[in-house]
Amino acid sequence: MPNLKDLKTRIDSVKSTRKITKAMQMVAAAKLRRAQEAAEAGRPYADRMNAVMANLAGASAGSDSAPKLLAGSGDDQVHLLVVATAERGLCGGFNSSIAKLARAKAEELQAAGKTVKILTVGKKGREQLQRDLGDLMIDHIDLSEVKKVGYANASDIATDVIARFNAGEFDVATIFYNKFQSVMSQIPTALQLIPASFETEEGADAPLYDYEPGEEEILADLLPRALSTQVFTALLENGASEQGARMSAMDNATRNAGDMIDKLTIEFNRSRQAAITNELIEIISGAEAL
Amino acid sequence: MATIQFDLVSPERKLASIEASEIQIPGADGDFTAMADHAPVLTTLRPGVLRVVAGNETSEYLVTGGFVELSATNASVLAEQALPVADVTRELVDGLVEAATTAAETADPSEKDAAHKRIADTKALLELV
Numbered sequence: 001m002p003n004l005k006d007l008k009t010r011i012d013s014v015k016s017t018r019k020i021t022k023a024m025q026m027v028a029a030a031k032l033r034r035a036q037e038a039a040e041a042g043r044p045y046a047d048r049m050n051a052v053m054a055n056l057a058g059a060s061a062g063s064d065s066a067p068k069l070l071a072g073s074g075d076d077q078v079h080l081l082v083v084a085t086a087e088r089g090l091c092g093g094f095n096s097s098i099a100k101l102a103r104a105k106a107e108e109l110q111a112a113g114k115t116v117k118i119l120t121v122g123k124k125g126r127e128q129l130q131r132d133l134g135d136l137m138i139d140h141i142d143l144s145e146v147k148k149v150g151y152a153n154a155s156d157i158a159t160d161v162i163a164r165f166n167a168g169e170f171d172v173a174t175i176f177y178n179k180f181q182s183v184m185s186q187i188p189t190a191l192q193l194i195p196a197s198f199e200t201e202e203g204a205d206a207p208l209y210d211y212e213p214g215e216e217e218i219l220a221d222l223l224p225r226a227l228s229t230q231v232f233t234a235l236l237e238n239g240a241s242e243q244g245a246r247m248s249a250m251d252n253a254t255r256n257a258g259d260m261i262d263k264l265t266i267e268f269n270r271s272r273q274a275a276i277t278n279e280l281i282e283i284i285s286g287a288e289a290l
Numbered sequence: 291m292a293t294i295q296f297d298l299v300s301p302e303r304k305l306a307s308i309e310a311s312e313i314q315i316p317g318a319d320g321d322f323t324a325m326a327d328h329a330p331v332l333t334t335l336r337p338g339v340l341r342v343v344a345g346n347e348t349s350e351y352l353v354t355g356g357f358v359e360l361s362a363t364n365a366s367v368l369a370e371q372a373l374p375v376a377d378v379t380r381e382l383v384d385g386l387v388e389a390a391t392t393a394a395e396t397a398d399p400s401e402k403d404a405a406h407k408r409i410a411d412t413k414a415l416l417e418l419v
Contacts, residue, residue: 046301151300151301229301
């Protein structure tokens, strides 16, 4: 049986761990609210953009003059996986669930004989994929200096991806991120960026627009923006998911620490009682022997 | 007087949502004013100033690009970057001019004209500050 002093130290250390996890949980909760607000605020733009793009893309689909970003390069040999994760750990399964999905996809593509390239956004995903897929990585985008992810960050990523596409580095691009469902659940999601796909809402018939300058020019102008918007939405969802995941992970940790403290305290009290009883027995048997 | 529902959104937030009587839009093919019952138009924006008149009040926004979706009752402006003219600073406009200039230097010959137009458009914004 461990002695009393050891138990006491142990209890104290678990207590301070609990304090830390509790604080982290509170910080995550505050950040989560902000991240959710940001995601909320970005929605009107993304929704409208999607609706307009769906409309435009639907009109030009199948025509020979459709831009390459929309129609694809006519091949699907080289795939680019954009893996967006967090810059920090201690957020439960957040990073590993994205990495797992991306790894599964990479293996599936490789099994089918395709070439896979990986672009990582966020340090943690890079660390997790480095070991088995490290040689496939072409670049890494570091957001650790960025306090609040803005549209400019997303736009940079999208521009980079588009430039690589135009240079013929890949045929299909997919972004991996966690979709925020609730604090308890985040859904790892893969979204195809190039060739661009836009979900059309059935029945939402848009009026017949006059296009100025022309339909094709507008489409060409808007496609890169639409891509940036998709990346931005993914980053925002990721931000909210990260904080949500961290909050519930830290909540669990706090609860576990509490349970452990209870268990250790009981053990501590038992040992103390045992020691007292022992001493009493010694005194009494000593007195009886006289 | 008939009004038109005006929404100005940037990727990061919604900047304005009001009933406007008229909206002056810096379209890519030229400025125009939209009022209620306008024909449906979808146009891209050039860097410029967007003016919204609602009753006696006029609000002005600097927009750097994006597009407008216009129907008889709705005008949605999706601006890449937008902010009230009062908040515009010299540095910001200088940054835009510089970005346009670097873009023009690296542009394809076929896009040179558009790039130079963009420089001119951003330079015109210097008058605001």
